[in-house]
Structures are given as structure tokens and as C-alpha cells.
Amino acid sequence: MNTLFLPELREMLAFGQEAELQEFCVALNAGRTAEFMEGLTDKEMWQVLQYASPDRRAEIFGYFDEERQLAMLVAEPAEETSLLIEEIPEDDRVDLIQELPVEIVDQILPLLPAVDRRNIERLRSYPEGTAGALMTTEVAKLAEKLTVREALDELSRQASDLETIYYLYVVDDNNLLRGIVSTRQLVSALKEPTRTLGEMMETDVVVALTGEDQESVAEKVERFNLLAIPVIDSGRQMLGIITHDDVIDVVREELTEDAQRIAAVAPLEDDFLRIQLGLLAYKRGIWLTILFFAALLTAFALRMYEAELEIYAWLVCFIPLIISSGGNSGSQSATLVITAMTGGEVVPADLPKVFVREVFVSLMLGSFLSLIGFLVALFLAPSAWDALVIPITLLSVIVCGCLCGVVLPMMFKRLGLDPALMSNPFVAGIVDILGIVIYINVARVMLS
């Protein structure tokens, strides 16, 4: 947090130094200005913001922590907050509205101009996680017959209201998307100012449908390196755009959820520090309980083998080692396969190749660790022959663990299930039980 300016800011506020505060609000870029204000209280932040013009206010506000944005919108009077809400970009605005308590929203909405109110209602009607919920409608739509000169003039008129002017969407009289012209093309064509948009436009446009899943949208934006992607309805009506910065957020969100699922946590869908404790316990408890029941099976398995364990008590020492080796190997394999599938490097059809490679890798790892295990076992087992139980078991368990670790996620993906959620728990559980069974049976064979 940058505290450099806080004393000055507080002084300026105390003495109502209007000129200085107005200067502060415009001197630096909006993001930096927000940084310098971070150390103020919510009340102080709001007061400073009042010295900025309405659209600059919204710009700076946009860089605050979402938690603080919401706190301010709740605390301050609706007459002031509605002025701010009007200026906030549509897609960010509807996200805030959806997080605010209903009573606050009911106070603010009536104070907004009808057009903004209708826009909010429209955008919030789209289900979360879809293209419709991510988009903004502040987009440059121009007619085909406009010339380069006319288009630039129109653009310069609209520019400050638009989310981005870098792609221009060419629409017909019915608002149907006909093609796309980049501002780069427009600028390059300045030497031929009478060319029309219709002549220049690319008709093969990469689009997203309003109901399309946000991860699918992100994949398109990444694949084609787009600055923005247009959102259309089934009739090819041009409804809005989603910009690259919102896509970066989707990518980050998607990968964080994957990491959480791999650790057997149902995705939090809220900040780790903000989520209600009861809800957090529930989301963690689901899989922890399932894993627990899987582990209970090991208790019953060991019960069945109690006879052997009483005879060869030294076998007990190695139980945690055996199952953790299997578990760690399987967990490594599962994680690598799941992240590879998420990144598009691997598809279920690759299973034969992945399997063969895993056989080799697991044999290499298993042999190495079995050797170490054998050396240790020589100290704890009655004889060298007896000690052989350990390396044989370790090798078998590690190979089984690795192979389960690659097969199960790919199988689940093939069946249309989420590989990340289903695999690590199953891999762990299956490998634990397999480990016990292999261990005791190898012991039975070798020690009797």
C-alpha cells in the first residue's frame, strides 16, 4: 500500500482545499491515483472522489478493491452513488449491482436515467458464467455504406462513450452483424477516404452467443488473439462485446477453480477471506467426507489382515510409507494430466500414448524409490529376504498409482465429467486400498 500521499490528502480534506484536490484527481493516471488513495478510510476516499469530474470519478473508483467499492455504495446516500453508477462501464456496473443488497439497489435504480436502468435490467438477466453476463453494450456499430472519412468522424463523436473503439462492428438496418473493421485498417486507409466500410470489412467474424459458456468465450479470444469478441443472439443481432481484460479474469478464475478442485475442494466462488465459515466448511467437507469413507475401507481391509500383521509386526511400520508413496505418485500423475487437458495439450484420445509413457516413467520412479525402501527395510525387517516385501510392494504400488492417476481423469473427461473434481479423491482412495491389498498379499507370498 502506498502511504506517500496520505498525510497531504488528509490535510487537503480537512482544509477543503478544492483546487489541490481537483489537481490530485487528474495529475496521474487513474490506476495510480487509486493506489495513492488506498490507505484512506472509505469515507475519506468518497470525499476525495467528489472533487473529480463524474467520469473521472468512475475511472478512479474502478481501480478500488471490490470489497471497498461495495462498502462505499452501501454507506453513501443513493443520490450520490447513483451519479457514480451512471458513469461506471456497463459490464462492471452490472457486476456491482448483483453484489449489492437488494434494499440498496432498490434505492439507487429509480434515481438512474431510464436508459441506464433498462440496460442494467437487461444485462443482469443473463445467467452468470455466460457471455451475456460478461458483455457490455457500449460498442461502436456503424453502417456498411459509411466511408472511411465518415466512419472516423462518427467514431470521434462516440469515442468517449465506448468501451473500446479498436474494432468497429458493421451492422445493417436491423442491427444484424455484417462484418468487422479494425481501427488499424481504418487508419491505414486514410489515404483512400472514400472507400466504404462494406468494401473493407472482414465478414468471417469470430463471435460468441449470449448463452455461451465463459470458458468457451475465453478460449476463442485466446486462440484468435482478439482484443474483443462480439456477442450476438441466435438471429445474429449485435448485442455487445466482451473485452480482453475481462477474459484474462475468466482465465485466472478458471485455473484457480481447477487447482481447488484438484485438492478436492468444491470451488469457493468467493474470496478466501470473505467466504462465510459455515459455507467454507461445507464446500471442503463434501469431498473430505467422501475421502474419509474411502479411507475407512482401508481400516476394514487391515482388519481382514490382522492375523498376518500380528505375526509380522514389523510390516506395520511401513504402512504409511506404502500408501503415501502410492498417493503422492498418483496425485502427481493426476495433476499433470488434468492441467495438460485444461491447457489443451492432451485430449482423451491421447490415452494410449499417455499410458505407455506413464508406464516407463512410473517404472523409473518406482525402481529408484524401491531401492531406497529396500535399504531402509534391511534395518527394520528380520531378514534380507523378508525385507524384499517392501521394494516389491513399493514398485507395484507406485506403478499402479501412476497409471490410475493418468487413466481416471481421462476416463472421466471422456464420460463428460469434470476430470479435476472426480480424480484426485478417487485416485487417492483407490490407491490407498490397492496399496494395502498388494502389501499384505506380497507379504503372504514371500513370508510364509
Next chain:
Amino acid sequence: MNTLFLPELREMLAFGQEAELQEFCVALNAGRTAEFMEGLTDKEMWQVLQYASPDRRAEIFGYFDEERQLAMLVAEPAEETSLLIEEIPEDDRVDLIQELPVEIVDQILPLLPAVDRRNIERLRSYPEGTAGALMTTEVAKLAEKLTVREALDELSRQASDLETIYYLYVVDDNNLLRGIVSTRQLVSALKEPTRTLGEMMETDVVVALTGEDQESVAEKVERFNLLAIPVIDSGRQMLGIITHDDVIDVVREELTEDAQRIAAVAPLEDDFLRIQLGLLAYKRGIWLTILFFAALLTAFALRMYEAELEIYAWLVCFIPLIISSGGNSGSQSATLVITAMTGGEVVPADLPKVFVREVFVSLMLGSFLSLIGFLVALFLAPSAWDALVIPITLLSVIVCGCLCGVVLPMMFKRLGLDPALMSNPFVAGIVDILGIVIYINVARVMLS
């Protein structure tokens, strides 16, 4: 894979239908064209590409899989590949050069124009993972005194050679970065064509230094929602830019590495299916071996408690359950904290708040699972009193596991170490040993 066009394409190639192939190369957008070509062999792809103009060829080529791009550059004669290399955007070009075998590069480089050759040498000199290695030098640099009209004209002249024209970097005669003007500003200012760039520019520019870590660059681009970030040297010389699409790739790479580290795999830095098996085994083996040694400690711990275990043989049945409960809980906690730190939601200073919350959550989870464990233990233990050992141990182990799981990553981050790499293995190992020690000692107290 889109196989729709393959038969036609192969026919066109067989009959040398020049006009049709030229039409195919320009009819759709470059990304889509590349998609339709995916099913061809490398040789066929190369042949089709020859029907496109040089810069269109590079555009389509840019959408192919990196593996295939490299295969083509190796297989085809240097006279043809050098023509392509000339047209490929600088930042992508230097990445390819660094992946090609040295002999191939030595054949291609001499055939390039001197300016391209110097540019490649310059860019490849930057260490991997830094801003310098990500940037391109194809950037719009204009002088302060240019008017809006002059700037647009200059831009239209350069536009097709530049990576992006959406930010214009204002430099002085010594190429020092003075400020930034967005094309949006330029277009909005068309009504005042005599304003100069110097009057309009924002002087407070968010920049990256050439040696700056790519994750730090990505964080800036995300925070300020930038389309591109300028890269300067310590003297503020304007060297190049990094665009948003490269940043999305960095974010994805960064989060995938995190997920791999959490599973105790040193990041692969190569595709899962392409990496050499020996190297893969080594990267997995490092942590697997460390974990193995940690687990060996459990073998010695159990050895010390062999006496108790012989008397109360039923305790053995629950060993896997105890340590896996501790391990799973700890792993959940560690993953949640690590992903929260990566996403910037949590910083080491938040430890007190995180710790208190974790105490509550672990008590909730531990109590629930202990209850289930108790019910099962009633079946397997000699008496209800004896069975109490299990729930008491489970509760202690789960709480300890969760608390270790949140404290260790945050501690490591505080010490400047990578939390993801250091924590899950340590959490697992520590909790396993703790689990055994707690278990036996609770048993000793309660059963004697």
C-alpha cells in the same frame, strides 16, 4: 479438427489450381484458415502456404501448433523458411528461433536482411521469463511536437508494420519515453487537428523494465487493464512493448506451474506429451524422493511404538485413516491459501485472520469426521472407551493438519520462498508424523 475442406485442398494441390488456392488463403480470417488446414500433412500445409502473399503466409502460419511450426521450419529449405521468418512478428519469431536446432538457425540467419538478423540477436539475448524476452520492437514511436493530423498520417504510413497501433509512445530525440497517447484520444481529437501530442499525452506511464519478471509484468497489465505495456531500460529508453495476448499466455503458464508445484512436481516447462521421459521422471522424482524420506520417518516412529501396537493390534487398522485425514485436510488448506495468495486475495500479513478462521473451520470439519470415525471405531475396538482414541486423534490431527496447511505456505512466502513449491510436501510430511505421534500418545493415555 476441421476436415471439411481437406479433400478439396488436396485436389487443388494435386492439380496446381493456383487461383483457387490463392482464394482459399484470403477468403476467411487467418485463424479459421489455419483451422481448415490442420488435417493436412506438414508438407501439404507448406505447399498451400506458398500460394499466399508473404505477410498473409506468416499470419496463417502463426495459428499453427508450435510443434508443427518447428517441424516445417526444420524440414523445408532455408531459402523458403527465411522468407517466412522475415514476416513473422518479432516476439513470436525469436521464440521459434530459440526452439530450433542450432544447425537450422545457422542456415536461416544469414539469409535474413541485416536489420532482422540484428533484431533477433538483440531479443534472444534477454533471459527467458523477463520482459525483454517477451517484447516486440514493432511499436509506434512519435515525436511530441507532431499534431493530431500529422500523427494520424504517420500512423497510417506505419500501421501495417506495427504490432499494435492502439497506444502511441511519445519519445524525444534520444528515444526516451516521454508519454503515451491512445489512438482513442487521437480519434476523439480529430476536431482539433492542430493539437500536439505533447499537449495530449499522459506522462505518468505504467512501464516494465527489460529485466523485470514476466509475472510482475502480467500483474501490471491486469491491474491497469492495459492493451500493451512499454518496455524501457534503466535510462528510460523506449525499447519495445508487450501486448495483452502475450500476457494471457503468461497468466495461464503461471497458474499451471502453480498447480504442478502444489502437486510436488517441479514445473515441466514443456508440453506433457512432448517432454523427454527421463527429464519428466527427474522433475517428478525430486519431490517424490523428498516426500519419501519424510514418510520414512513415519516408519521409524512406528518402530518406536511397536510395543503398544502389538498389545492393541486393532489400532493398526486406523493408521491409514488417521494420516490420510490429516493429509487431505492439510492439503485442502494449503491449496486454498496458495491459490488465494497467487490471486492477490491474501498476503502474509493476513496470517492472524486466516489462522483464526482456520481454527473454526477445522473444528467444524474435524468434529464431523471424528463422529463418523467414532461410530466405525465402535465396531472394531474392544470397548467404547477404547474407541474414543479414534475421534480424539482424528480431531487433533485434522485441526493440526489444517493449521499447518495455512501457516506453512504463508511463512514461506514471508521468507521470500515460493509457497507452492515448499508447502504441500512439507504439510503432508509433517502431518503424517504428527499424526502417528498424536495417535500413539492418545492411545497410551487412554488405554493404559
